[in-house]
Amino acid sequence: MGISSLATKYGFQSFPHYSSGRSGAKVNKIVIHHMAGTNYDIVPSIWQTREASAHYGIGKNGEIRAYVDENNTAWHAGNWNANISSIGIENCNSTGSPSWNVNQATIDSCAKLVADIAKRHGLGKLVVNKNLFPHSYFSSTSCPGVLLGSLQYIADKANAINNGGGSSTPSTPTSDLYRVRKSWADAKSQVGAYKDLNNAKRTADSHSGYKVYDPNGNQVYPTSSSTSNVKTLVVQVNGLNVRNKPSLSGTVVGSYNKGATWTLPKTEKQTIADGWVWARCPIGYCAVGKNTGKTEPDDYILIS
Known part of the structure; x- marks a missing residue:
């Protein structure tokens, strides 16, 4: 053992x-x-x-x-x-x-x-x-x-x-690192520092609104020509249940409050079950909104 x-x-x-x-x-x-x-x-x-x-x-x-x-x-x-x-x-x-x-x-x-x-x-x-x-x-x-x-x-x-x-x-990390932050001035928002630029880009893609800066504070990613390969999901309500599967019969394993944010690949499709649209989240699945075929103002999650 x-x-x-x-x-x-x-x-x-x-x-x-x-x-x-x-x-x-x-x-x-x-x-x-x-x-x-x-x-x-x-x-x-x-x-x-x-x-x-x-x-x-x-x-x-x-x-x-x-x-x-x-x-x-x-x-x-x-x-x-x-x-x-x-x-x-x-x-x-x-x-x-x-x-x-x-x-x-x-x-x-x-x-x-x-x-x-x-x-x-x-x-x-x-x-x-x-x-x-x-x-x-x-x-x-x-x-x-x-x-x-x-x-x-x-x-x-x-x-x-x-x-x-x-x-x-x-x-202490050396100064020749690529830093992932919301802005260069906002050092407290930093979520990583990497020697490899590709690793820094990967981290920025998984955190909505984050960018990669070189050791001199210049933004190197995303650039004006960059196209993000992720979509951002933002919870619009408090107490949104997280279930272990995309179904109303799924066990509730947690909850999110308004403002909770995560990302998914742009290629990933939502699941439709029990009349609801479901999206994957870090700890399970959440209902996005009723299956109306379009974004509604009362949807639980905004996807962009």
Whole structure:
């Protein structure tokens, strides 16, 4: 059995949505998620009906729980090849939509768990988008939310732990990075900093209204000739239910309030069921509005 000594079992494999074994694959990466929810204890009961799971979850105070044996495949990345070769870590949010913040205690505990996993599986030095990935690298999703901007911190802290410097301060990113922000002046809105421009563009595409700036503060993406490959969904009401499938019979797994925003590929079509139009969201499915064949002023979600 493979479970980190840092974790305690919680609802361990008490749900159907994971696979025994790893189809012959070897673990060579870790994938970071956020829960898009603030109720740590509801996980993993939502996986009784929702076709998803993860190996670990981390609470607001840094508590680590084990959900799936590392020797088994959790359904977390939205990509089978990634699933069978990775370990997925869910991080509980400290606030709800639209910010979905994550406590520093959660992030620091995540770094410790990442270090432990990397050491036991021989992953070597942790490098973002090489052996430490955001969920959005493998699927069109806004997950892991604000943690996109913490991946380098997590990698640095985990590497320091494995190099015998557990109390060391993670290295400060160098200045030759592409930064993803709402505007250059709004440093607090930054959700990532990357050496690779393509990675920065990918992050900007998954965050409505965000742009990529070079080290001198010049906007390099999108340019006037750029065409976004995503559409933006904005919730127009409070208390919009999120269900585990696009149907009124689906189990409610959460809710969004007015202003909650996420993106989907432009090519993705909505589902029509029970007289409603349904759209995928980070934690399930939401009703967009009645199936009238056109946008209505009372629709629950505005899509642009």
